[in-house]
Amino acid sequence: MAVAPSASEGQRGALRVLPYGGDLGAFLGDTPRLAYLESERPCQVAYLSTYLTELGCQSVVEEPRYIDRDYVDDVALYYSRSLRTYPNYCKRLHFFCEPLSDEEFRSRICAAAGDRQAIESALTRTYLGFVVVRPLPAHPIGRTVLSVHATSDPEFKRLFPCTRAYVVHLAGLSLEIAGLAFQQQDQGVSACAMTAIWSASHRIAPQEDLRVPTAAEINQSASRYIMTSGRTLPSDGLGLHQVCEAIRAIGLAPAMIAPSGLKNDRRQILTYVRSGFPAVLALRNPGRTEGHAVCCVGAKLRNADLADTLSFKDIASSLDAIYIHDDRLGPYAAAQLFEKEHDGQLLTALRIKWPDHCQAPPEEFLLSAMIVPVPVKVRMSGARLREGGMWIAEFVARSGDEFKGKVVLDTWFEKATDYRTRAFGFGLSDEGLCTLQSAVKLSRYVGLIELSANGTPCVDVLVDVTEIKPNMAILAMIARRSLPGDLVVSLRGVAEGFSAAFLQ
C-alpha cells in the first residue's frame, strides 16, 4: 500500500477526517459567522445529532470550502446585498458508519489509483450522507441528504418510495446515497413551504428530466404573479396559490386535495407517497392564522388489522404514521395521524414529536390541504384512480368465498416502463407476457390498481392516467396468479366491457 501523504499546513481547505462524538454542533463551530451558535443552537442541529447517532455514525469527513448551488443562489439573490459580508462558500460534512482516520482516508484515496471502483464501493457501503453547513447564524443546515433510518419492527412496515439515489463526489471518488434532500428554512430567501416544494421537486424533477430548482428560484417563481403577503425578500411565507404557481414553474402539475376525513386523507396520502410523489402538506394550528408546510416522504403501515371497506379491505386503513421533512426539525421525522375534534367536526390531525433535548411538547396540527407536485402527464387524481380500484375490488370480493373479506386494495402511479420491467417476474404465461410487453399500449405513467389476497398479488389493473375518469381508461387486467375459473371469466368479461386486454 502506498504511503499516504499527510495534510501539510500549507494545504488550506484540505479534507479532514474526524471522529463523530454524537454532537453535530461540534463540527459547526469554526464555520464563518457561526460564533454564537452555542448559545442559540437550532433544534435542527440537535435533531440531526441524534439522527446521526441512531444511524451509527462514527466518522466525519469535512470539506471546509464547498460551493453549494443552492446557497450560492441565496447569496446572489439576497445575502450579497446585505451590509454584512457573507461568504459565498459553505462547509460540507460527510458521515460514515465506520471508524476512519485522516491517514486511513488518505490511504484509500491513494489506493483508488489502483482499483477506484473497489474503493468507491467500500466507502459507499458505510456512507450515511452529507450535510451542507451554511455560514448563516441560526440557520446553518443547508442541503442535507441522509440515508433512511433502518429500524425493524415486526408490527410495522416502513415505506420510503419518495427517496432517490444521489451521486456524491468526494475527493475524486463517486459515492452513492439513497435519501431525499432536506434543508432548514433561512427566513431570508426561503420559508417552510418553499423548502417543502424544494424537497418534493428533488424526487420528481429528475424523473421527468427537469432541473431541480433552488430555493431562491422557488421564491421568485412563487411570487411572479401573485403576492399574498407583501414582500418576498425576506420571505414572509407562501399562500396556496403561490405554492401551486411555484410547482407549475418547475414544469410539474400541482395536484391539490382538500382534507375530507381521516379515512380518505390516509388513502390520498398513501396513494401519492406510494407512487414516489412527495406531498406538500399544509398544516394549521387551531387559533393561529398562519400555517406551516412539511413534505411527506414516507409511510408507516401496520402489518395487521386492516379495516373492512364493504366486501374488501383497504391498505390505506393500516397507515399509522407518516415521515416528514419538517424544516423546523429535520428529515424523516415521524408524525402520527389521528382524528381531532375541532368546531364540532372530526378533522385529520398530525402529531409531531420533538426530540427530548428540544424540550418541547408534541405539537399538533390540523391538516389543511395536500399539494402534490406530479408529472403533467398524470392527469387522473388519486381519488379517481381509487374509484376504479374500489369497483374492481368489490367485484372480485363478491365473486366467491375465497375472496370475500380477503381482497386488499392498493393503488399507486407508476412509470409504464418500470411496470413492464417488473412484469418479467410475475410468472405470466408466454402469451400473456408477450402481449403485455409488445401489444398493450400504455401511457407514460399508469395508474396501478393492485388487488392482493393472503399476502400475494392476484390481480393488477392498469389505468391510463392521461384520462380523467377510470371508466374511460382501463387498459389491461392482469391475473398475477392462478385464479378460479369463474373469476377469470368474469374479469375477462369486465375487461372486454372496457375494451381492455385480459392477460394471465
Place this chain on the structure above:
Amino acid sequence: MNDSDISVIAAGDTVQSEESKQVRARIEEAFRQAREAVQSEVQDERRGELFTFEMMNLRLV
C-alpha cells in the same frame, strides 16, 4: 357465474350465442352492482376535490 357459464365463454369468445350473451349480461349486472355498492365511498372520497376559501387563504410560514 357457474360452471356452465365458463364453458360457454371458453367455447369461443367470438361466438355471440344467446348463452354467451346471457353470461355477459350477468357479468355486467354483477359489475354494475359492485359499482353501486361502492358509490357512497366514492362520493365521500371526492370531497377532497372541494376547496374552501379558508383553505386557499392559509399563509404558510
